[in-house]
Amino acid sequence: MTDPRELVGALVAELPDWLPSQRWFAGKDRAITAVRPLGTTVLMTGDPLLLHLVVEVEQDDRRDPYQLLIGSQAHLPEYLGSSWIGTEKGLPCYEATGDADLTGRLLDLIVEQDRIGSLRFDREPGAEVRGGLRARPVGAEQSNTSLVFGHHSILKLFRKLTPGENPDLRLHRALHGVGSRHVADLLGSITGELHGEPVTIGMLQKFIPDAVDGWAMATTSVRDLMADPGLPPDEVGGDFAGEAQRLGQAVASVHSDLRRALGDEIADEGEFDRTVKAMRDRLDTVSRAVPELAGHTTALRAAFDKVREASGPVAMQYIHGDLHLGQVLRTVTGWLLIDFEGEPAAPAAERVALRSPLRDVAGMLRSFDYAAHQMLIGADDDPKLAERALEWARRNRSAFCDGYAKAAPGTIGDPRDHADLLRAFELDKAVYEVAYEHANRPEWLSVPLTSIARITSGGDQP
Ligand SMILES: Nc1ncnc2c1ncn2[C@@H]1O[C@H](COP(=O)(O)OP(=O)(O)O)[C@@H](O)[C@H]1O
Numbered sequence: 001m002t003d004p005r006e007l008v009g010a011l012v013a014e015l016p017d018w019l020p021s022q023r024w025f026a027g028k029d030r031a032i033t034a035v036r037p038l039g040t041t042v043l044m045t046g047d048p049l050l051l052h053l054v055v056e057v058e059q060d061d062r063r064d065p066y067q068l069l070i071g072s073q074a075h076l077p078e079y080l081g082s083s084w085i086g087t088e089k090g091l092p093c094y095e096a097t098g099d100a101d102l103t104g105r106l107l108d109l110i111v112e113q114d115r116i117g118s119l120r121f122d123r124e125p126g127a128e129v130r131g132g133l134r135a136r137p138v139g140a141e142q143s144n145t146s147l148v149f150g151h152h153s154i155l156k157l158f159r160k161l162t163p164g165e166n167p168d169l170r171l172h173r174a175l176h177g178v179g180s181r182h183v184a185d186l187l188g189s190i191t192g193e194l195h196g197e198p199v200t201i202g203m204l205q206k207f208i209p210d211a212v213d214g215w216a217m218a219t220t221s222v223r224d225l226m227a228d229p230g231l232p233p234d235e236v237g238g239d240f241a242g243e244a245q246r247l248g249q250a251v252a253s254v255h256s257d258l259r260r261a262l263g264d265e266i267a268d269e270g271e272f273d274r275t276v277k278a279m280r281d282r283l284d285t286v287s288r289a290v291p292e293l294a295g296h297t298t299a300l301r302a303a304f305d306k307v308r309e310a311s312g313p314v315a316m317q318y319i320h321g322d323l324h325l326g327q328v329l330r331t332v333t334g335w336l337l338i339d340f341e342g343e344p345a346a347p348a349a350e351r352v353a354l355r356s357p358l359r360d361v362a363g364m365l366r367s368f369d370y371a372a373h374q375m376l377i378g379a380d381d382d383p384k385l386a387e388r389a390l391e392w393a394r395r396n397r398s399a400f401c402d403g404y405a406k407a408a409p410g411t412i413g414d415p416r417d418h419a420d421l422l423r424a425f426e427l428d429k430a431v432y433e434v435a436y437e438h439a440n441r442p443e444w445l446s447v448p449l450t451s452i453a454r455i456t457s458g459g460d461q462p
Protein backbone atom coordinates (compact mmCIF):
# COMPACT_ATOMS: atom_id res chain seq x y z
CA MET A 1 0.00 0.00 0.00
CA THR A 2 1.25 3.50 -0.85
CA ASP A 3 2.32 5.62 2.13
CA PRO A 4 -0.11 8.60 2.25
CA ARG A 5 2.76 10.97 3.06
CA GLU A 6 4.64 9.90 -0.05
CA LEU A 7 1.45 10.42 -2.05
CA VAL A 8 1.10 13.94 -0.63
CA GLY A 9 4.78 14.66 -1.28
CA ALA A 10 4.21 13.92 -4.96
CA LEU A 11 0.80 15.61 -5.14
CA VAL A 12 1.94 19.04 -3.88
CA ALA A 13 4.04 19.39 -7.04
CA GLU A 14 0.76 19.46 -9.03
CA LEU A 15 -0.84 22.16 -6.87
CA PRO A 16 0.76 25.34 -8.32
CA ASP A 17 -1.00 24.58 -11.61
CA TRP A 18 -4.24 23.36 -10.06
CA LEU A 19 -4.94 25.90 -7.29
CA PRO A 20 -5.48 29.00 -9.48
CA SER A 21 -8.43 27.31 -11.20
CA GLN A 22 -10.29 26.83 -7.91
CA ARG A 23 -12.98 29.48 -7.21
CA TRP A 24 -12.05 29.57 -3.51
CA PHE A 25 -8.35 30.18 -4.12
CA ALA A 26 -7.77 33.77 -3.03
CA GLY A 27 -4.40 34.42 -4.71
CA LYS A 28 -5.34 34.20 -8.39
CA ASP A 29 -3.67 37.52 -9.21
CA ARG A 30 -0.15 36.45 -8.10
CA ALA A 31 2.17 33.68 -9.26
CA ILE A 32 2.64 30.72 -6.91
CA THR A 33 6.31 30.25 -6.11
CA ALA A 34 6.01 27.16 -3.88
CA VAL A 35 3.50 24.86 -2.16
CA ARG A 36 4.54 22.96 0.97
CA PRO A 37 2.60 20.42 3.02
CA LEU A 38 2.09 21.59 6.62
CA GLY A 39 -0.01 18.71 7.93
CA THR A 40 -1.57 15.50 6.66
CA THR A 41 -4.32 13.54 8.43
CA VAL A 42 -5.58 10.19 7.17
CA LEU A 43 -9.38 10.18 7.59
CA MET A 44 -10.02 6.91 5.74
CA THR A 45 -7.49 4.24 4.87
CA GLY A 46 -7.51 1.71 2.01
CA ASP A 47 -9.24 2.20 -1.33
CA PRO A 48 -10.63 4.82 -1.40
CA LEU A 49 -8.28 6.82 0.75
CA LEU A 50 -9.39 10.12 2.29
CA LEU A 51 -6.77 12.64 3.38
CA HIS A 52 -7.03 16.01 5.04
CA LEU A 53 -4.22 18.22 3.93
CA VAL A 54 -3.03 21.67 5.01
CA VAL A 55 -0.60 23.29 2.61
CA GLU A 56 1.28 26.55 2.68
CA VAL A 57 1.08 28.49 -0.57
CA GLU A 58 3.95 30.90 -1.20
CA GLN A 59 3.29 33.93 -3.41
CA ASP A 60 5.85 36.77 -3.45
CA ASP A 61 6.46 37.51 0.24
CA ARG A 62 3.15 35.95 1.41
CA ARG A 63 2.63 32.47 2.80
CA ASP A 64 -1.01 31.48 3.17
CA PRO A 65 -2.31 28.21 4.58
CA TYR A 66 -5.12 26.41 2.72
CA GLN A 67 -6.94 23.20 3.51
CA LEU A 68 -7.71 20.46 0.99
CA LEU A 69 -9.67 17.26 1.15
CA ILE A 70 -7.97 14.71 -1.06
CA GLY A 71 -9.41 11.40 -2.23
CA SER A 72 -7.49 8.67 -3.96
CA GLN A 73 -8.72 5.42 -5.45
CA ALA A 74 -7.54 2.96 -8.05
CA HIS A 75 -10.57 3.45 -10.34
CA LEU A 76 -11.83 7.02 -10.33
CA PRO A 77 -15.59 7.10 -11.06
CA GLU A 78 -16.42 9.10 -14.18
CA TYR A 79 -18.42 11.75 -12.30
CA LEU A 80 -15.30 12.67 -10.31
CA GLY A 81 -13.19 13.17 -13.44
CA SER A 82 -13.37 16.97 -13.23
CA SER A 83 -12.02 16.83 -9.64
CA TRP A 84 -8.83 15.02 -10.71
CA ILE A 85 -5.60 16.74 -9.65
CA GLY A 86 -2.93 14.26 -10.68
CA THR A 87 -1.97 10.57 -10.74
CA GLU A 88 0.70 9.88 -8.14
CA LYS A 89 2.42 6.55 -7.49
CA GLY A 90 -0.06 5.08 -10.01
CA LEU A 91 -3.12 6.34 -8.05
CA PRO A 92 -5.52 9.02 -9.28
CA CYS A 93 -5.78 11.79 -6.63
CA TYR A 94 -8.69 14.20 -6.65
CA GLU A 95 -10.37 17.00 -4.75
CA ALA A 96 -12.79 15.03 -2.59
CA THR A 97 -15.44 17.54 -1.48
CA GLY A 98 -17.60 16.36 -4.41
CA ASP A 99 -17.34 12.67 -3.43
CA ALA A 100 -20.50 11.93 -1.48
CA ASP A 101 -19.18 8.47 -0.59
CA LEU A 102 -16.34 10.05 1.38
CA THR A 103 -17.55 13.36 2.80
CA GLY A 104 -20.17 11.74 5.06
CA ARG A 105 -17.16 10.68 7.14
CA LEU A 106 -16.67 14.29 8.30
CA LEU A 107 -20.22 14.48 9.63
CA ASP A 108 -19.92 11.11 11.36
CA LEU A 109 -16.71 12.20 13.06
CA ILE A 110 -18.54 15.26 14.45
CA VAL A 111 -21.42 13.08 15.65
CA GLU A 112 -18.90 10.80 17.39
CA GLN A 113 -16.89 13.78 18.74
CA ASP A 114 -13.78 12.05 17.51
CA ARG A 115 -10.18 13.12 17.34
CA ILE A 116 -7.79 12.01 14.57
CA GLY A 117 -4.22 13.21 14.67
CA SER A 118 -4.35 16.96 15.16
CA LEU A 119 -8.00 17.25 14.00
CA ARG A 120 -10.73 17.57 16.64
CA PHE A 121 -14.38 17.06 15.73
CA ASP A 122 -16.82 18.69 18.18
CA ARG A 123 -20.56 18.83 18.62
CA GLU A 124 -21.88 22.00 20.27
CA PRO A 125 -23.23 21.28 23.77
CA GLY A 126 -26.84 20.06 23.50
CA ALA A 127 -26.82 19.98 19.68
CA GLU A 128 -28.51 17.05 17.99
CA VAL A 129 -26.62 16.07 14.86
CA ARG A 130 -27.83 13.34 12.55
CA GLY A 131 -25.03 11.22 11.05
CA GLY A 132 -24.94 8.63 8.28
CA LEU A 133 -25.91 11.17 5.58
CA ARG A 134 -24.41 11.77 2.16
CA ALA A 135 -23.36 15.28 1.24
CA ARG A 136 -23.76 17.51 -1.77
CA PRO A 137 -21.56 20.59 -2.19
CA VAL A 138 -23.38 23.94 -2.41
CA GLY A 139 -23.28 24.80 -6.12
CA ALA A 140 -22.82 28.55 -5.83
CA GLU A 141 -19.46 30.19 -6.44
CA GLN A 142 -18.11 30.71 -2.93
CA SER A 143 -14.95 31.70 -1.06
CA ASN A 144 -15.11 28.44 0.92
CA THR A 145 -16.65 25.02 0.33
CA SER A 146 -19.96 24.11 1.96
CA LEU A 147 -21.45 20.61 2.07
CA VAL A 148 -25.15 20.00 2.69
CA PHE A 149 -26.07 16.76 4.51
CA GLY A 150 -29.61 15.71 3.63
CA HIS A 151 -31.94 18.52 4.62
CA HIS A 152 -30.35 18.69 8.04
CA SER A 153 -26.99 20.36 8.28
CA ILE A 154 -24.45 22.34 6.31
CA LEU A 155 -20.70 22.05 6.89
CA LYS A 156 -18.50 24.94 5.78
CA LEU A 157 -14.86 24.01 5.20
CA PHE A 158 -12.78 27.18 5.44
CA ARG A 159 -10.31 27.11 2.59
CA LYS A 160 -7.81 29.82 3.46
CA LEU A 161 -7.12 29.25 7.12
CA THR A 162 -7.07 32.12 9.60
CA PRO A 163 -4.94 31.34 12.68
CA GLY A 164 -7.04 30.84 15.82
CA GLU A 165 -10.80 30.66 16.06
CA ASN A 166 -12.44 31.75 12.81
CA PRO A 167 -14.62 34.87 13.35
CA ASP A 168 -17.49 33.13 11.53
CA LEU A 169 -17.53 30.42 14.22
CA ARG A 170 -16.87 32.83 17.05
CA LEU A 171 -19.68 35.23 16.16
CA HIS A 172 -22.17 32.47 15.33
CA ARG A 173 -21.43 30.84 18.68
CA ALA A 174 -21.85 34.15 20.50
CA LEU A 175 -25.13 34.94 18.74
CA HIS A 176 -26.44 31.42 19.26
CA GLY A 177 -25.50 31.75 22.94
CA VAL A 178 -27.75 34.80 23.42
CA GLY A 179 -30.59 33.21 21.44
CA SER A 180 -30.41 35.37 18.29
CA ARG A 181 -33.29 34.64 15.91
CA HIS A 182 -31.26 35.80 12.94
CA VAL A 183 -28.57 33.13 12.62
CA ALA A 184 -28.88 29.41 11.85
CA ASP A 185 -28.30 27.12 14.84
CA LEU A 186 -24.68 26.16 15.36
CA LEU A 187 -24.24 22.37 15.58
CA GLY A 188 -20.52 21.66 15.61
CA SER A 189 -17.03 22.48 14.45
CA ILE A 190 -13.74 21.00 13.33
CA THR A 191 -10.49 22.33 14.75
CA GLY A 192 -7.00 21.64 13.42
CA GLU A 193 -3.52 22.85 14.17
CA LEU A 194 -1.43 25.47 12.42
CA HIS A 195 2.17 25.99 13.54
CA GLY A 196 1.24 24.40 16.89
CA GLU A 197 -1.82 26.68 17.44
CA PRO A 198 -5.50 25.71 17.08
CA VAL A 199 -7.22 26.79 13.86
CA THR A 200 -10.86 26.47 12.80
CA ILE A 201 -11.19 24.08 9.87
CA GLY A 202 -14.97 23.74 9.63
CA MET A 203 -18.32 24.87 11.03
CA LEU A 204 -21.52 22.79 11.08
CA GLN A 205 -24.90 24.55 11.17
CA LYS A 206 -28.53 23.68 10.82
CA PHE A 207 -29.44 23.70 7.12
CA ILE A 208 -32.49 25.82 6.26
CA PRO A 209 -33.98 24.15 3.18
CA ASP A 210 -36.53 26.84 2.35
CA ALA A 211 -34.05 29.74 2.42
CA VAL A 212 -33.75 32.18 -0.49
CA ASP A 213 -30.90 34.67 -0.56
CA GLY A 214 -31.57 38.39 -0.50
CA TRP A 215 -29.72 39.03 -3.76
CA ALA A 216 -32.07 36.70 -5.68
CA MET A 217 -35.12 38.33 -4.12
CA ALA A 218 -33.91 41.88 -4.63
CA THR A 219 -32.89 41.42 -8.26
CA THR A 220 -36.24 39.76 -9.02
CA SER A 221 -37.93 42.82 -7.55
CA VAL A 222 -35.79 45.17 -9.68
CA ARG A 223 -36.68 43.18 -12.78
CA ASP A 224 -40.41 43.47 -11.93
CA LEU A 225 -40.08 47.24 -11.55
CA MET A 226 -38.31 47.57 -14.90
CA ALA A 227 -40.88 45.35 -16.57
CA ASP A 228 -43.71 47.68 -15.48
CA PRO A 229 -42.31 51.14 -16.20
CA GLY A 230 -45.68 52.87 -15.83
CA LEU A 231 -46.49 51.71 -12.31
CA PRO A 232 -45.39 53.42 -9.07
CA PRO A 233 -43.00 51.13 -7.11
CA ASP A 234 -45.46 50.41 -4.29
CA GLU A 235 -47.95 49.03 -6.81
CA VAL A 236 -45.49 46.72 -8.57
CA GLY A 237 -46.03 43.05 -7.62
CA GLY A 238 -42.48 42.34 -6.48
CA ASP A 239 -41.99 45.45 -4.35
CA PHE A 240 -39.14 44.72 -1.90
CA ALA A 241 -39.52 47.65 0.51
CA GLY A 242 -41.33 45.64 3.21
CA GLU A 243 -38.55 43.02 3.11
CA ALA A 244 -35.86 45.72 3.12
CA GLN A 245 -37.39 47.18 6.26
CA ARG A 246 -37.54 43.77 7.98
CA LEU A 247 -33.93 43.20 6.92
CA GLY A 248 -32.94 46.49 8.56
CA GLN A 249 -34.60 45.33 11.75
CA ALA A 250 -32.80 41.97 11.58
CA VAL A 251 -29.38 43.61 11.12
CA ALA A 252 -30.03 45.99 14.04
CA SER A 253 -31.10 43.04 16.17
CA VAL A 254 -27.89 41.13 15.31
CA HIS A 255 -25.81 44.19 16.20
CA SER A 256 -27.54 44.52 19.51
CA ASP A 257 -27.13 40.78 20.22
CA LEU A 258 -23.43 41.00 19.38
CA ARG A 259 -23.07 43.87 21.84
CA ARG A 260 -24.93 41.88 24.47
CA ALA A 261 -22.80 38.78 23.89
CA LEU A 262 -19.36 40.29 23.38
CA GLY A 263 -19.56 43.89 24.58
CA ASP A 264 -18.71 47.20 22.95
CA GLU A 265 -16.53 50.21 23.64
CA ILE A 266 -16.55 53.88 22.80
CA ALA A 267 -14.06 54.81 20.07
CA ASP A 268 -10.94 56.49 21.46
CA GLU A 269 -9.62 59.78 20.13
CA GLY A 270 -7.20 58.20 17.70
CA GLU A 271 -9.85 55.98 16.11
CA PHE A 272 -11.04 58.50 13.52
CA ASP A 273 -7.49 59.30 12.41
CA ARG A 274 -6.76 55.60 12.04
CA THR A 275 -9.99 55.10 10.07
CA VAL A 276 -9.21 57.96 7.68
CA LYS A 277 -5.65 56.69 7.21
CA ALA A 278 -6.89 53.17 6.41
CA MET A 279 -9.43 54.55 3.91
CA ARG A 280 -6.80 56.74 2.24
CA ASP A 281 -4.31 53.86 2.12
CA ARG A 282 -6.85 51.57 0.48
CA LEU A 283 -7.73 54.29 -2.01
CA ASP A 284 -4.04 54.76 -2.90
CA THR A 285 -3.52 51.02 -3.41
CA VAL A 286 -6.66 50.54 -5.49
CA SER A 287 -6.16 53.64 -7.64
CA ARG A 288 -2.65 52.46 -8.53
CA ALA A 289 -4.16 49.20 -9.85
CA VAL A 290 -7.34 50.66 -11.41
CA PRO A 291 -6.70 53.83 -13.47
CA GLU A 292 -10.48 54.48 -13.81
CA LEU A 293 -10.51 55.49 -10.13
CA ALA A 294 -7.96 58.29 -10.57
CA GLY A 295 -10.49 60.99 -11.46
CA HIS A 296 -12.35 60.44 -8.18
CA THR A 297 -9.50 60.43 -5.68
CA THR A 298 -9.70 64.11 -4.64
CA ALA A 299 -13.44 63.92 -3.93
CA LEU A 300 -13.00 60.59 -2.12
CA ARG A 301 -10.23 61.92 0.14
CA ALA A 302 -12.40 64.92 1.03
CA ALA A 303 -15.31 62.61 1.96
CA PHE A 304 -12.99 60.38 4.05
CA ASP A 305 -11.56 63.40 5.89
CA LYS A 306 -15.06 64.27 7.13
CA VAL A 307 -14.81 61.22 9.43
CA ARG A 308 -12.56 63.32 11.68
CA GLU A 309 -15.46 65.71 12.27
CA ALA A 310 -17.77 62.93 13.51
CA SER A 311 -19.55 64.24 16.60
CA GLY A 312 -20.75 62.42 19.68
CA PRO A 313 -19.51 59.10 21.06
CA VAL A 314 -19.22 56.33 18.46
CA ALA A 315 -19.59 52.79 19.77
CA MET A 316 -17.32 50.08 18.43
CA GLN A 317 -18.30 46.43 18.51
CA TYR A 318 -18.04 43.11 16.66
CA ILE A 319 -19.83 43.39 13.34
CA HIS A 320 -20.51 41.19 10.33
CA GLY A 321 -17.82 42.93 8.28
CA ASP A 322 -18.87 41.99 4.72
CA LEU A 323 -22.61 42.44 4.76
CA HIS A 324 -24.41 42.38 1.43
CA LEU A 325 -27.60 40.89 -0.02
CA GLY A 326 -25.85 37.60 -0.80
CA GLN A 327 -25.11 37.15 2.92
CA VAL A 328 -28.72 37.19 4.08
CA LEU A 329 -31.26 34.41 3.71
CA ARG A 330 -35.04 34.85 3.83
CA THR A 331 -36.67 31.89 5.56
CA VAL A 332 -40.29 31.28 6.55
CA THR A 333 -39.55 32.82 9.92
CA GLY A 334 -37.58 35.91 8.85
CA TRP A 335 -34.10 37.00 7.78
CA LEU A 336 -30.91 35.12 8.71
CA LEU A 337 -27.39 36.50 8.41
CA ILE A 338 -24.62 34.15 7.30
CA ASP A 339 -20.86 34.25 6.74
CA PHE A 340 -19.42 36.44 9.53
CA GLU A 341 -15.86 36.06 8.21
CA GLY A 342 -15.43 39.69 7.12
CA GLU A 343 -14.04 40.82 3.76
CA PRO A 344 -12.16 37.89 2.17
CA ALA A 345 -9.15 40.10 1.36
CA ALA A 346 -8.94 41.84 4.77
CA PRO A 347 -5.99 41.06 7.06
CA ALA A 348 -6.80 38.70 9.97
CA ALA A 349 -6.28 41.46 12.57
CA GLU A 350 -8.89 43.68 10.92
CA ARG A 351 -11.43 40.87 10.87
CA VAL A 352 -11.36 40.43 14.63
CA ALA A 353 -11.22 44.14 15.53
CA LEU A 354 -14.10 46.10 17.07
CA ARG A 355 -15.61 48.34 14.38
CA SER A 356 -18.51 50.70 13.87
CA PRO A 357 -21.78 48.88 13.08
CA LEU A 358 -22.42 51.64 10.53
CA ARG A 359 -20.00 49.73 8.30
CA ASP A 360 -22.51 46.88 7.99
CA VAL A 361 -25.28 49.36 7.26
CA ALA A 362 -23.09 50.92 4.57
CA GLY A 363 -22.35 47.46 3.10
CA MET A 364 -26.05 46.74 2.77
CA LEU A 365 -26.79 50.17 1.29
CA ARG A 366 -24.13 49.47 -1.33
CA SER A 367 -25.80 46.18 -2.08
CA PHE A 368 -29.17 47.83 -2.78
CA ASP A 369 -27.34 50.04 -5.21
CA TYR A 370 -25.75 46.98 -6.84
CA ALA A 371 -29.04 45.11 -7.12
CA ALA A 372 -30.63 48.09 -8.87
CA HIS A 373 -27.77 48.80 -11.26
CA GLN A 374 -26.65 45.28 -12.22
CA MET A 375 -29.62 45.24 -14.65
CA LEU A 376 -27.97 48.05 -16.63
CA ILE A 377 -24.60 46.31 -17.14
CA GLY A 378 -23.97 45.92 -20.86
CA ALA A 379 -27.37 47.46 -21.78
CA ASP A 380 -27.76 50.44 -24.12
CA ASP A 381 -28.02 53.79 -22.31
CA ASP A 382 -31.65 54.37 -21.36
CA PRO A 383 -32.27 57.33 -19.03
CA LYS A 384 -35.71 55.97 -18.07
CA LEU A 385 -34.30 52.63 -16.95
CA ALA A 386 -31.45 54.41 -15.13
CA GLU A 387 -33.99 56.57 -13.28
CA ARG A 388 -36.07 53.48 -12.45
CA ALA A 389 -32.95 51.78 -11.02
CA LEU A 390 -32.22 54.82 -8.85
CA GLU A 391 -35.83 54.90 -7.71
CA TRP A 392 -35.64 51.25 -6.61
CA ALA A 393 -32.33 51.81 -4.80
CA ARG A 394 -33.56 54.94 -2.98
CA ARG A 395 -36.81 53.31 -1.91
CA ASN A 396 -35.13 50.20 -0.50
CA ARG A 397 -32.12 51.93 1.06
CA SER A 398 -34.52 54.19 2.87
CA ALA A 399 -36.79 51.29 3.95
CA PHE A 400 -33.72 49.43 5.26
CA CYS A 401 -32.68 52.44 7.35
CA ASP A 402 -36.27 52.83 8.64
CA GLY A 403 -36.19 49.21 9.81
CA TYR A 404 -32.75 49.60 11.38
CA ALA A 405 -33.79 52.79 13.20
CA LYS A 406 -36.95 51.14 14.50
CA ALA A 407 -35.04 48.23 16.04
CA ALA A 408 -31.93 50.12 17.19
CA PRO A 409 -32.96 52.58 19.85
CA GLY A 410 -29.57 52.06 21.53
CA THR A 411 -26.19 53.31 20.44
CA ILE A 412 -26.63 54.14 16.75
CA GLY A 413 -30.35 54.79 16.40
CA ASP A 414 -31.12 55.97 12.88
CA PRO A 415 -28.06 55.43 10.64
CA ARG A 416 -29.02 58.57 8.67
CA ASP A 417 -28.22 60.68 11.73
CA HIS A 418 -24.52 59.88 11.08
CA ALA A 419 -24.54 61.11 7.48
CA ASP A 420 -20.82 61.92 7.09
CA LEU A 421 -19.64 58.68 8.67
CA LEU A 422 -22.13 56.62 6.70
CA ARG A 423 -21.15 58.28 3.41
CA ALA A 424 -17.45 57.68 4.13
CA PHE A 425 -18.06 54.00 4.96
CA GLU A 426 -20.12 53.58 1.79
CA LEU A 427 -17.43 55.17 -0.32
CA ASP A 428 -14.71 53.09 1.34
CA LYS A 429 -16.73 49.97 0.54
CA ALA A 430 -17.20 51.15 -3.04
CA VAL A 431 -13.40 51.53 -3.36
CA TYR A 432 -13.05 47.93 -2.08
CA GLU A 433 -15.63 46.89 -4.70
CA VAL A 434 -13.67 48.62 -7.45
CA ALA A 435 -10.71 46.38 -6.54
CA TYR A 436 -12.96 43.30 -6.24
CA GLU A 437 -14.63 43.87 -9.63
CA HIS A 438 -11.34 44.74 -11.31
CA ALA A 439 -9.90 41.39 -10.16
CA ASN A 440 -12.99 39.22 -10.54
CA ARG A 441 -15.69 40.73 -12.81
CA PRO A 442 -14.26 43.62 -14.89
CA GLU A 443 -17.58 44.06 -16.70
CA TRP A 444 -19.17 45.04 -13.34
CA LEU A 445 -16.60 47.76 -12.62
CA SER A 446 -19.03 50.48 -13.77
CA VAL A 447 -21.36 49.69 -10.83
CA PRO A 448 -19.10 50.93 -7.99
CA LEU A 449 -17.48 53.60 -10.17
CA THR A 450 -20.84 55.15 -11.10
CA SER A 451 -21.89 55.10 -7.44
CA ILE A 452 -18.69 56.85 -6.38
CA ALA A 453 -19.33 59.59 -8.94
CA ARG A 454 -22.93 59.96 -7.78
CA ILE A 455 -22.27 59.95 -4.04
CA THR A 456 -19.29 62.32 -4.18
CA SER A 457 -21.33 64.77 -6.25
CA GLY A 458 -23.91 64.96 -3.48
CA GLY A 459 -26.52 62.40 -4.58
CA ASP A 460 -27.90 59.25 -3.03
CA GLN A 461 -28.31 59.64 0.69
CA PRO A 462 -30.95 57.27 2.05
N1 LIG B 1 -27.74 27.56 7.33
C1 LIG B 1 -27.91 27.56 6.00
N2 LIG B 1 -29.02 27.03 5.42
C2 LIG B 1 -29.18 27.02 4.07
N3 LIG B 1 -28.27 27.47 3.21
C3 LIG B 1 -27.14 28.00 3.71
C4 LIG B 1 -26.90 28.09 5.14
N4 LIG B 1 -25.69 28.67 5.35
C5 LIG B 1 -25.20 28.94 4.12
N5 LIG B 1 -26.06 28.54 3.14
C6 LIG B 1 -25.84 28.61 1.67
O1 LIG B 1 -24.48 28.32 1.43
C7 LIG B 1 -23.86 29.37 0.67
C8 LIG B 1 -22.43 29.54 1.16
O2 LIG B 1 -22.39 30.03 2.49
P1 LIG B 1 -21.38 31.15 2.96
O3 LIG B 1 -21.35 31.14 4.45
O4 LIG B 1 -21.72 32.47 2.31
O5 LIG B 1 -20.01 30.60 2.38
P2 LIG B 1 -18.71 31.31 1.76
O6 LIG B 1 -17.86 31.71 2.95
O7 LIG B 1 -18.09 30.23 0.96
O8 LIG B 1 -19.14 32.51 0.93
C9 LIG B 1 -24.76 30.60 0.89
O9 LIG B 1 -24.75 31.46 -0.21
C10 LIG B 1 -26.13 29.99 1.09
O10 LIG B 1 -26.76 29.80 -0.15
Ligand SMILES: O=P(O)(O)O[C@H]1O[C@H](CO)[C@@H](O[C@H]2O[C@H](CO)[C@@H](O)[C@H](O)[C@H]2O)[C@H](O)[C@H]1O
Binds near residue numbers: 433
Ligand atom coordinates in the same frame (compact mmCIF):
# COMPACT_ATOMS: atom_id res chain seq x y z
O1 LIG C 1 -19.70 36.72 -0.74
P1 LIG C 1 -18.26 36.98 -0.53
O2 LIG C 1 -17.87 36.97 0.92
O3 LIG C 1 -17.34 36.11 -1.36
O4 LIG C 1 -18.05 38.54 -1.00
C1 LIG C 1 -17.30 38.95 -2.13
O5 LIG C 1 -18.05 38.71 -3.33
C2 LIG C 1 -19.26 39.49 -3.46
C3 LIG C 1 -19.86 39.16 -4.82
O6 LIG C 1 -20.30 37.85 -4.83
C4 LIG C 1 -18.95 40.99 -3.40
O7 LIG C 1 -20.19 41.71 -3.37
C5 LIG C 1 -20.39 42.72 -4.34
O8 LIG C 1 -21.29 42.20 -5.33
C6 LIG C 1 -22.57 41.82 -4.81
C7 LIG C 1 -23.41 41.36 -5.99
O9 LIG C 1 -22.85 40.21 -6.58
C8 LIG C 1 -23.25 43.02 -4.12
O10 LIG C 1 -24.49 42.58 -3.53
C9 LIG C 1 -22.35 43.57 -3.03
O11 LIG C 1 -22.95 44.73 -2.47
C10 LIG C 1 -21.01 43.93 -3.64
O12 LIG C 1 -20.11 44.36 -2.60
C11 LIG C 1 -18.23 41.30 -2.09
O13 LIG C 1 -17.89 42.67 -2.07
C12 LIG C 1 -16.97 40.42 -1.99
O14 LIG C 1 -16.36 40.64 -0.73
